[in-house]
Amino acid sequence: MSAAERSVPGPLLELEGVHKRYAMGKQGVDALRGIDLRIQTGELVAIMGPSGSGKTTLMEILGCLSRPTSGGYRMAGRRIAEIDSDGLAKLRGERIGFVFQSFNLLPRLTVVENVELPLAYRQVSRSERRERALASLDRVGLGHRAQHLPMEVSGGERQRVAIARALVNHPSLVLADEPTGNLDSQTGGGILALLHSVHAEGNTVVIVTHDAAIGAQAQRQIFLRDGRIESDETAAKPMDSARLPLETAD
Numbered sequence: 001m002s003a004a005e006r007s008v009p010g011p012l013l014e015l016e017g018v019h020k021r022y023a024m025g026k027q028g029v030d031a032l033r034g035i036d037l038r039i040q041t042g043e044l045v046a047i048m049g050p051s052g053s054g055k056t057t058l059m060e061i062l063g064c065l066s067r068p069t070s071g072g073y074r075m076a077g078r079r080i081a082e083i084d085s086d087g088l089a090k091l092r093g094e095r096i097g098f099v100f101q102s103f104n105l106l107p108r109l110t111v112v113e114n115v116e117l118p119l120a121y122r123q124v125s126r127s128e129r130r131e132r133a134l135a136s137l138d139r140v141g142l143g144h145r146a147q148h149l150p151m152e153v154s155g156g157e158r159q160r161v162a163i164a165r166a167l168v169n170h171p172s173l174v175l176a177d178e179p180t181g182n183l184d185s186q187t188g189g190g191i192l193a194l195l196h197s198v199h200a201e202g203n204t205v206v207i208v209t210h211d212a213a214i215g216a217q218a219q220r221q222i223f224l225r226d227g228r229i230e231s232d233e234t235a236a237k238p239m240d241s242a243r244l245p246l247e248t249a250d
Helices: 003-007 055-062 085-095 111-121 126-139 155-167 185-200
Strands: 013-022 029-039 044-048 070-075 096-100 173-177 204-209 220-225 228-234
Touching: 013 055, 029 055, 029 228, 044 055, 055 173, 055 204, 085 096, 085 111, 096 155, 111 126, 111 155, 126 155, 155 185, 173 185, 185 204
Parallel strands: 044 204, 044 220, 096 173, 173 204
Antiparallel strands: 013 029, 013 070, 220 228
C-alpha cells in the first residue's frame, strides 16, 4: 500500500451507479446494471455469482481494463474517467496485479522472462528486471524453476508463476479471476493459501469465483445476479480450511 493511498480518506475502490452495455446488433446486452460498491484498502473480497452474472465484467472495470458505459469509478479518490489510455496502462502496471484462470503465460518465454514482462513494459533495466523477477519467484517457491518454459512445469506451478508476475511490481490491488478454476482441489488450496498470504501483507485482494467454498474464505462476499448486486455480506470469521501449505501447490 502506497503512502498516497494511506493518506486518501474513504474507500480504495468506489463505484457509483455503474452500468456496462455491450453492443450486440441492435439490441445490446447489459452486463452490469447500476452497481454501487465500495472496497476498503486491505480487504479480502470474493465476487460471486453464476455464469453471465457480470463477475468478469466487474473485475475488468475494477482493473481498468474496461470503462463503464455510465456511472462513476474512483480508485484511491481519483476519477478513472479522467485518465487517458496511456495513463490507465501506467496505473495498471504500477498498482494492479492480475491473476487469470488461464495463466496467460507466453509459451516461448522462460518462467523468469514471463515474470519480468510487467517490468519490461515499464522500461525497467534488464538487470533490475531479472533481480526483481527472481525475488518474486522465490516468494512463491519457484526460484528453482526460473529457466524452465511454461510447458515444462505443472498447472499449479504455472498459476504460481502468474501470481509471481502479478506481484513483481508490488501492487496494492490484486485481482484474481477464477484463479483455481483449472486446478485440482489440493493444488487450488495451495494457490488460495498464497493469495491469503498476499492479503496478510496488507494488500487488497479481490477474487472472482463461482465456487461458494472459495468465497466463504473471504472477509466479504458480494453476490451478483443479472448484472446487479444481490447481496453483500461480511463474514464474522472467514473459513480457512483451504489454507494448505504452499508446497501443495505443485
